[in-house]
Amino acid sequence: MSATGNYAQVNGLNMYYETHGEGRPLILIHGGLMSGEAFGATITALAEKRQVILPDLQGHGRTGDIDRPIDPDLMCDDIAALIDHLGLDRPDLIGYSLGGAVALRTAIKYPEKVGKLVSASANIRRDATYPDMLVQQSQVNAAAAEFMKDTPMYELYARVAPRPEDFPQLLQKLGDLMAKDFDLTEEVRGLQVPTLVMAADAxxxxPSHYVEVFKLLDGGLRDGGWxxxxxxxxxxxxxxxxxxxxYNLADSPLFTIISLGFLDEPAA
Known part of the structure; x- marks a missing residue:
């Protein structure tokens, strides 16, 4: 898999991004404690049809951290700035997990910069998350770094991060983010960008939460018609x-098939 890696100066970040393939631009945004390369074979599959632009978000992968929280409400500004930096004309966005939250907020805040959106595994209310998962998320902090040294997430971070010693700081910022309440119901209701809401069945x-999100977008309210x-x-x-x-949604071949099927469907 050949790729071109570059850095863009956006909002005080030295943001790393790769470009794969040719065609209509598509920005693919990774999840928390990951980097663009973690999409693996999904990148290759998408790049057969599209030019895939693969940024590493603040504090992730080859993009170093800066003195601000890790927060999708701020990180969407980075994606918008990257779109401007690259001179892209309304690229499509696919975001997964944290990346889905960033992509969704980009479409909400900058609809004029986005073509279509695939928001995968990105809930719009904190309280939609299963209670036992909220308990697990509350245990993510700087002190947890030592216990994660044997995980693939740490191995990736230590291999590519500009400052591997920042790993505890990344965990603390992600823990702070996951402890923060949010509700995007009204923002989603007003979404102007054609959006595919995607989630794993587990x-x-x-799944009922994602049906709820679809209903906010005028979906699931009537028969679709012949x-x-x-x-x-x-x-x-x-x-x-x-x-x-x-944890494996973005690795599934269906992730690519469904995403491209939606993105490449002509506008009604």
Whole structure:
């Protein structure tokens, strides 16, 4: 898999990104404690049809941290700045987990910069997450770094991060983020970008939460009709991916097939 790696100066970040393939631009945004390369074979599959731009988010992968919280409300500004830096004309966005939250907020805040959106495994309310998962998330902090030294996430971080010693700081910032309450119901209701809401059938939140998000987008409220006339007015869609979890959704071949099927569908 050949790739071109570069850095862009955006909002005080020295943001690393790679470019794979050719075609209509697509920005693919990774999850927390990951980096762009963690998408693995999914990058290759998407790059067969698209130019895939793969940023490493603040404090992740080859992008060093800066003195601000890790927060999707701020990180969406980085994606918008990267779009401007690269001179892209309304690229599509695919975001997974933390990346899904960043992509969703980018589409909410900068609809004029985005073509279509795939928001995968990105809940819109903190309280939609299973209670036992919220307990686990509350244990993520700087002190947990020592216990994660044998995990693939730490191995990746230690191999590519500009300052591997920042790992405890990354965990602390992610823990702070996960402890923060949020509710994007009204923002999602006003979303102007055609959006595919995607989740695993065994995700961190129940499938019913993602159905709820789809309903906010005028979906699941009526029969779609023989000619699709009853589908959501904004071109939105829903996919619950069978046989997957939060942790392997983006590795599934269905992730690519469903995403490209939605993104490449002509506008109604």
């Amino acid at each position: 995700d961190m939140q129940p 000619m699709g006339e009853g589908r959501p007015k904004g071109g939105h869609a829903l996919a619950i991916v069978p046989g997957t979890t939060h």
